[in-house]
Amino acid sequence: MIIAVLGPKGSYTEKAAIKWLAENSSEDNYSIEYCNDIQDVFSSLTSGSVDVGITPVENSIEGSVGVTLDMLLESELSIIGETVVTIEHCLLSKGKKEDIRIILSHPQGLAQCRQFLKDHFKDAELRTTGSTSHAARLATEFSEMAAIASRESAQMYDLNILIPNIQDREQNHTRFLIMTKPGDMSECKRHPCKTSIIVYLDRDRPGALYEILGEFASRNINLSRIESRPSKRALGDYVFYIDFEGHISDEIIKDAIYNIESKVGMLKVLGSYPMYGQIE
Structure with a gap:
């Protein structure tokens, strides 16, 4: 594998x-x-x-x-x-805290530490990288560079942990x-399962999204996540990402999907898979 x-x-x-x-x-x-x-x-x-x-x-x-x-x-x-x-984000560098002029990380890493950076490094230049570990590797080049990355990255790239736990919320x-690649979704090795779909309404009209959500509500299917994302076709045009409990092969799920398909311009099933358990 x-x-x-x-x-x-x-x-x-x-x-x-x-x-x-x-x-x-x-x-x-x-x-x-x-x-x-x-x-x-x-x-x-x-x-x-x-x-x-x-x-x-x-x-x-x-x-x-x-x-x-x-x-x-x-x-x-x-x-x-x-x-x-x-x-657990840490500030990593070869140099000292007072030497830092440039801070590197993945965009999500920088965003998750936004308040920390504003409070402690408001004059530092922020640069984005492809990943937090990429930032750590780059930070080995100059002592005035620091990376927002994990403790494991500090050990891997021989960097000092200047400040640990710098994310803006303790729970992160x-x-x-x-x-x-697409394959057989007829089985789910572990239960309960979750299914993810993408829906595009095609045309905006009053109650369009409500009709889709009603198909789940009327069948007591629990939605764990729904989010809109620009379709990139026009301003104000969106696709919807929906996660819900159940497997695509369940009769109640198949019935809901069948009814939704007739109400939307596009419905894409991303997969059915074991639902992650309680956060450790």
Whole structure:
């Protein structure tokens, strides 16, 4: 099994991969391919050069990862699992705190530490990178550079932890999706299951979204997440990402999907997969 994650070594996505394997797979013959960014993870999976791709999809502080949502719409892939990783951001550098002039991290890392940066490094230049571990590797080059990354990255790239736990909220978790090429979704090895879909209304009219949600409500299907995302066709035009409890093969789910399809311009099933349990 070849698994594509955000690289280089030490990323939170690598941590998610190892966690998911420990929780869900007996597979011990695997290798990890490190990608430069989220788009590259999807490209590797689409091309068939890897078997599984893992990317972040939402964070408890900063919300959704837009690139992942966009790529789910554009790519023909199936979600087969999810996992949640506790995020502890640290400020890492070769130099001292007073030396820092440039701070690097993934856009989500910078956003999750927005208030900390404003309070302590308001004059520092902020630069985005493809991942937190990429930021850590770059921070090894100059003592005036610092990275927002994990403790594991500090050890991996021989950096000092100048300040630990710098995220703006103590509770910080990121949900990751485990994806593969489209396959059989007739079984779910573990229950309960969750299903993810994308819906495009095609035309805006009063009550359109209400009608869709009513199909779930009338059948007592619990929605765990609903979010709009620009369709990129026109201003004010959106697609909706919906997660709900149940498997696509369940009769009640099939009935709901059948009725929704007649009310929308597009409905895409992303996959049915074991629902992640309680956050540790």
